[in-house]
Amino acid sequence: MDHDGISAHASVHAASTSLEELEAEKARLKARLEETREALVCRVCLDRPVAAVFMPCAHLSTCHSCSASLTLCPLCRTPIHYAAAVIID
Structure with a gap:
């Protein structure tokens, strides 16, 4: 059971890290889009x-x-x- 609990915790952590990475990438892309529009x-x-x-x-x-x-x-x-x-x- 401990193995399943650790696996589930690791999976949740990986998903939140991926969500944070996606949000950071979204912010970078929005900034680049604005720069392109200005150009x-x-x-x-x-x-x-x-x-x-x-x-x-x-x-x-x-x-x-x-x-x-x-x-x-x-x-x-x-x-x-x-x-x-x-x-x-």
Whole structure:
């Protein structure tokens, strides 16, 4: 009987550890999702999603509307030769 009691206790402990690990992983994933969402917002207007990649630096940092008014990349200050449209679904 002691063996069954120890086995059940170990199983409960393992399940709670797994639950704690899952909760920690959930928190890490939520933080990463928020970082990703922030990275996909226009760095100029901070409102619309990014939709233009600048050449030649290849930074993806602004929406289509804001990219039309820029001559320098807002991240690296490289002159923009052209902005290519990007669609992120």
